[in-house]
Amino acid sequence: MAFEEKRAWIMGVVTIVGSTIYVIIILTRSGAAPLVETPYVATMIWTIGIAIVVSIVFEIVMAATIPRTERRKDQRDQEIGYFGDRIGQSFIAIGALGALTLAMAEADHFWIANTIYLGFALSGVLSSAAKIAAYRRGFQ
Numbered sequence: 001m002a003f004e005e006k007r008a009w010i011m012g013v014v015t016i017v018g019s020t021i022y023v024i025i026i027l028t029r030s031g032a033a034p035l036v037e038t039p040y041v042a043t044m045i046w047t048i049g050i051a052i053v054v055s056i057v058f059e060i061v062m063a064a065t066i067p068r069t070e071r072r073k074d075q076r077d078q079e080i081g082y083f084g085d086r087i088g089q090s091f092i093a094i095g096a097l098g099a100l101t102l103a104m105a106e107a108d109h110f111w112i113a114n115t116i117y118l119g120f121a122l123s124g125v126l127s128s129a130a131k132i133a134a135y136r137r138g139f140q
Contacts (some may be wrong), residue, residue, distance in 0.1 A: 003062075003070060004077045005135040008084065010058045012128030018051035019121040036108040044117060080134040088127025095119010 022043060030038040063071065073081075098115045 002077065002135055003066060004073060004081060005132060006062055007059060008128040008131035008135075010055055010062070012125055012132070014051050014055045014058070015121055015124035015128070018047050018054075019117075019125075022047040022117070036110045038110070040110055040113065044113065048117075080131055083134055084127045084131035087130040088123040091123040091126055092119050095122070 025043050025047075026035070026038055026040055029043075095116050095118055098119065099112045102112045102115055
């Protein structure tokens with residue numbers, strides 16, 4: 001498995017696990033109350049921060065176990081990276097457009113923030129999935 005494919009797996013898994021934990025915490029805290037009344041800011045910040053730290057730690061451990069010569073990117077790795085990043089960036093744009101629409105409709109901050117978070121989470125997962133698929137099924 002290529003080094004960059006392993007990085008894509010780390011990003012995808014950490015994003016899925018972190019987002020799932022965030023959703024579970026928010027739904028658990030809300031109870032019978034409306035979701036917009038649920039305190040979400042600290043949970044979101046901690047979830048994002050921990051996901052970043054976990055991702056960095058996993059990448060450091062992975063890099064430490066792989067010889068330096070196997071970590072080099074070739075042209076195929078770069079093209080797959082660009083391909084996956086373009087797919088991921090489209091979901092950042094979609095999330096931003098959704099948040100902008102909610103802001104114009106004067107929706108609650110809860111929905112605006114969570115729409116942006118969803119855009120970032122989808123970006124990470126789909127970018128990783130596209131890269132993994134390109135490595136596994138081939139890339140033109």
